[in-house]
Amino acid sequence: MAEFYIEKNERETGDHLVHFSSCKVLPRADSLRYLGSIASFDSAWQEGKKVYHQVSACTECAAKYAIA
Numbered sequence: 034m035a036e037f038y039i040e041k042n043e044r045e046t047g048d049h050l051v052h053f054s055s056c057k058v059l060p061r062a063d064s065l066r067y068l069g070s071i072a073s074f075d076s077a078w079q080e081g082k083k084v085y086h087q088v089s090a091c092t093e094c095a096a097k098y099a100i101a
């Protein structure tokens with residue numbers, strides 16, 4: 034399990050980015066919404082989709098864990 038966050042603020046693309054809690058480019062805590070302790074990045078993404086319409090993976094997190 035890992036802990037995941039999603040950004041409250043959308044990017045220019047309209048996407049809200051999902052991050053591992055260990056992400057080195059994780060934004061300030063007050064701009065994040067906690068998604069929970071979740072088994073996989075994929076599941077965290079699904080959780081994010083329940084909150085926001087447009088969700089995508091943080092590129093840092095995706096690169097580190099080889100998930101797009």
Ligand SMILES: [Zn+2]
Pocket residue numbers: 051052053056057058059091092093094
């Ligand atoms: Zn990240």
